[in-house]
Amino acid sequence: MINLIYFELFKTYAKWRTYIGFIVIGVLIPLVVWAMKMEGGKIMQFQMKTLQNDFFITGNLFNGWTLSQMIMNSLWIHVPFLISLVAGDQLAGEATAGTFRLILVRPVSRGRILNSKYITTLLYTASLVFAIALLSLGLGLTILGSGDLLSIDRNMMTIIPESEMWTRFAIAYGLAILSMWVVASLAFLFSSFVENAIGPIIATMAVIVVFLIITNLPVDSFEPLKPYLFTTYQDVWQQAFRIPIEWDRIAKSCAVLAGYCAGFWAVTFVVFRRKDILS
């Protein structure tokens, strides 16, 4: 199995489309950091204006941590697209290239081949999120320095001491990886249906957009649906910046997200095992 995963990783990272995600974040994050360095202070001052009427605030609240959290907030719309570029290509790409005929005539079960591809997809997803963490924290802390984190999440404002930052960001990025694994699993599932990688990317994004709209629109008739949509739980990483951390909510969200991953994998498994290779 390790050998299978090794070659799947090799194949994935030998394709240039794999690097599109890294290139995008490699350009975008430094741009955001540069822009924040130039104008971040003004933005922060504007946001703090009303707070300063009621609170006496000292120290540097606009720092690398704040910036990294802002980047996390803003990137989760684009990251699913970057993930589905690769996850949607895992099975459909082999069908397009005709290479299923090369690998599926071998004495290896389809289940093992599928699992090696799935694990590769999860590893790629984790590596992309890790790259976001590395870039945003690395550049942010280097250029804007460290300090306490002013976390504004919906209608709650929290100031978290600097000493807790590494732990909290580690939890946040860990939860973000799980959240993105659901996206990857969905794209992987769509990839098993078709023989062209464009379809899974579009289908994944369509599902995410529809689910996000249902999740975020304050419409009563959508309320019964919300507990069943994975998008309801994808912001679980924000729990890492609450005081205190609500572990039971995190556990519930993780269970639902992991359940979605398992469900998408199971359907993919059934589809792939029965799939006729006609291309």
Add this chain to the structure above:
Amino acid sequence: MASDVIVRTHNLGKRYKNRWAVEDVNLEIYRGDIFGFLGPNGAGKSTTIRMILSLIQPTAGSVELFGHQLRTEREKALAKVAGIVEKPDFYLYLTAIRNMEIAGSLTLGKTPDRKAIASALGLVGLGERANDRVKTFSHGMKQRLGIAQALLCEPDLIVLDEPTNGLDPQGMKEVRELVVRLSKERGMTVFLSSHLLNEVEQVATRMAIINKGTLVVQGNVDELVRNSTKNILLDARPQKKALAVMRKMKLVKNPLPDGEGITAEIESPQIPSVVAGLVRAGCKVYGVKQERSLEEYFLSVTESEGGSPKPNPRTTP
């Protein structure tokens, strides 16, 4: 003999919606055969081969490879099998060596030895291109690389679906020679599908013909063609006397002069009796030639079948 059957399909069938692409195919391939699988385009050759290689799930019937059921013992069944279906496709963005490693590791369960890869690539004349990306290869080179990766794991059975498709005459000749060499030198069984009749006629020892999804016939190439031959060209002299003698024979139909010889309709098993009769009558027989080629035989069975189902095609071992 039964233990020498390494590929056996039992009432194999594939249905797409309401249409049977392949129906009730019962194939038997013996160890050491170069088995030609003939059929017009769209006859069901590729579908049958894909079912044998587990690329397509059969709707009916079963496939047994080396005594193992493909459905339930897939890994054992395919352990000694290599196949190239239609055209060999590769990871074009990887080098030939990397492609060989990927294909080899799936069969061997470990990364194949670089020396073994170099040897296989050398065998098909790609030794010097080992580190080039496959996207720079011509179609013929990819075909040869396909054969190299199939040979890497030293299979006992190699399945080649239309292996000469798209090759120039020299390439086709090389592939044919390689097929024969693999059978003779390495003792491999070769399952070769083709719509090129002369290709099968030149290399195959046994064959099957499929038409409109149904197996029409299978058996020994020589026997199938020879036993069904009716048009015989005899070089018997003097011609006039020989013609007169043949016209009196009940075994001979429509004897006609053909250049210096005589053509006639004679059932293959009756040829020795006809020749003996001519000799007894004082004629000298310098040669007997069966005029019918595999092409004529193929056309006769596929046209006469007209696609009608034939569940128990005649078989000669």
